[in-house]
Amino acid sequence: MFELAPQLEADTVLIGKTPLNRILLMNDSRFPWLILVPERREITEPFDLSDHDQSLLWQESMVVGKMMKSFFNAQKLNIAALGNQVSQLHIHHIARFRADAAWPHPVWGAGVAEPYERDALRKRLFSLQEALSQQLTFEFPQAS
Amino acid sequence: MFELAPQLEADTVLIGKTPLNRILLMNDSRFPWLILVPERREITEPFDLSDHDQSLLWQESMVVGKMMKSFFNAQKLNIAALGNQVSQLHIHHIARFRADAAWPHPVWGAGVAEPYERDALRKRLFSLQEALSQQLTFEFPQAS
Numbered sequence: 001m002f003e004l005a006p007q008l009e010a011d012t013v014l015i016g017k018t019p020l021n022r023i024l025l026m027n028d029s030r031f032p033w034l035i036l037v038p039e040r041r042e043i044t045e046p047f048d049l050s051d052h053d054q055s056l057l058w059q060e061s062m063v064v065g066k067m068m069k070s071f072f073n074a075q076k077l078n079i080a081a082l083g084n085q086v087s088q089l090h091i092h093h094i095a096r097f098r099a100d101a102a103w104p105h106p107v108w109g110a111g112v113a114e115p116y117e118r119d120a121l122r123k124r125l126f127s128l129q130e131a132l133s134q135q136l137t138f139e140f141p142q143a144s
Numbered sequence: 145m146f147e148l149a150p151q152l153e154a155d156t157v158l159i160g161k162t163p164l165n166r167i168l169l170m171n172d173s174r175f176p177w178l179i180l181v182p183e184r185r186e187i188t189e190p191f192d193l194s195d196h197d198q199s200l201l202w203q204e205s206m207v208v209g210k211m212m213k214s215f216f217n218a219q220k221l222n223i224a225a226l227g228n229q230v231s232q233l234h235i236h237h238i239a240r241f242r243a244d245a246a247w248p249h250p251v252w253g254a255g256v257a258e259p260y261e262r263d264a265l266r267k268r269l270f271s272l273q274e275a276l277s278q279q280l281t282f283e284f285p286q287a288s
Contacts, residue, residue, distance in 0.1 A: 044220070045209065045210075045213065045220075045221055046206060046209070046223065047206040047207075047209050047210040047213075047221075054202070054206055055199070055202075058198070058199075058202035062190060062191040062198055063191075065189065065190070065191050066189075066191040069189065069191075076188070076189075076226075076227055076228055076231070077189055077191075077225075078224070078225070078226045078227075078228070079190065079224065079225045080222070080223065080224035080225070080226065081221075081222070081223045081224070082220075082222045082224065082250060083220055083222075084220055084222070084240060084247060084248040084249070084250075085248050087220070096228060103228060104228040104229050105228070105252070105253055106226060106228075106250055106252050106253070108249070108250050109249055109250070
């Protein structure tokens, strides 16, 4: 059974699921930052997925990236599979702005995360779920 | 006509071309680092490519990443489209090692590039061209 890596579990909030991916929101209000995690066991590189899943991963990644660019009116998207610290395959999608806290540098290692306030988090999740469900086969999180 | 961004031209050496991409070697001997640049004008985001080119981009990216993992016996691949400083779409592929100069952090902004020595560069190019031409439709650089 697929289990999310503990560090990803700790740093993010579940937005929902697509046919391949769990879609997570990084709990750092400084950057609009979504992470796609294919629900496949013991995969660390995108090219270790089956051809079918690779194709699905990049299709879903491109839909998410395009949605984020428009939704946040971003100046640039950063899309990256790094995995030096958390080896479970996960693809970062970060909306970037020339006025953001790390520009023009990458966001990793830049300062300290600022978690969303409760209401802001709820609104952000709701609006992202609405936007994603219009673009992708999308499953909302189960109430817990 | 497609023209490579001046910063990419300055920092890299041409390895060759595929049906979609120019494949460049970052001239920094600290990290095995290839960059794919789709030869399409005025594209800054991968999702701004046509569907056909998006599919080709990720297919070629996955072949290059897999080749690099095996060729360099890498512990991890980092694959990223950032473009905060050079907006022309380009996809980094970096072979990472737990003993490298930036681990476990990303390579961007880590220290100062160490250009290859002439013979090492020639050998590296030759062996990468050989490896890539076995995996992809690959065009060698024209003698200049």
